[in-house]
Amino acid sequence: MLSRRPAVAVAAVALVALVSLVGCGGGQTKAARTARYRAEATVVFAAVIQAVGVKNKVERADAPSGVVLTVPRWFRPQGTYSMADATGEQYMLEDGSILLRHEIRVVGGDGEYQVEVIPHIAQMRSGYAQPIPLKPDDLAVPGWVHGRTDSLYLEIYERLKEYEIKPGT
Numbered sequence: 001m002l003s004r005r006p007a008v009a010v011a012a013v014a015l016v017a018l019v020s021l022v023g024c025g026g027g028q029t030k031a032a033r034t035a036r037y038r039a040e041a042t043v044v045f046a047a048v049i050q051a052v053g054v055k056n057k058v059e060r061a062d063a064p065s066g067v068v069l070t071v072p073r074w075f076r077p078q079g080t081y082s083m084a085d086a087t088g089e090q091y092m093l094e095d096g097s098i099l100l101r102h103e104i105r106v107v108g109g110d111g112e113y114q115v116e117v118i119p120h121i122a123q124m125r126s127g128y129a130q131p132i133p134l135k136p137d138d139l140a141v142p143g144w145v146h147g148r149t150d151s152l153y154l155e156i157y158e159r160l161k162e163y164e165i166k167p168g169t
Contacts, residue, residue, distance in 0.1 A: 029150045032157035037113050039163040041066065044106050044113045051155040052104060055148075059101075066106035072120075074099055079144035097124040099131050100145060102152055112165065115156050119149050 037044055045063050052058055056070040074082035077096035099122040108114050121141055122131035134141050136149075
């Protein structure tokens with residue numbers, strides 16, 4: 001029979017490693033959310049469209065207003081894609097299913113821009129005919145929604161990193 005000490009030591013090392021990974025990712029996410037870029041508006045907008053297209057379908061991209069909208073997509077409560085039938089219609093939506101789309105805005109001017117990623121969230125609930133709109137800070141919003149939003153920020157940040165205005169410059 002194995003002693004408990006090695007198991008406790010392994011668990012402690014694993015916990016430290018996990019905390020380190022989460023800490024590093026959080027700093028990168030914060031940098032991505034607050035980054036400002038010095039570039040032409042067309043360069044920033046093109047990078048946003050490329051980044052959005054990695055994991056999402058673009059429904060509309062309007063360069064003059066600097067807005068990109070993703071195609072709304074249904075997700076199961078656990079965050080996996082919800083299936084659709086051959087006509088593209090959703091069927092068998094579970095209680096708690098999430099309809100998610102992102103609105104990405106390039107804001108600023110005079111050669112300095114920032115990117116805002118705004119999730120638009122609605123949740124299907126038993127007893128309701130229509131999905132219920134949720135604000136991003138609503139406690140009913142599953143954590144994976146924030147993860148998808150952060151992932152989008154990071155994808156954009158990676159493409160625009162060379163144009164980032166470092167704090168103090």
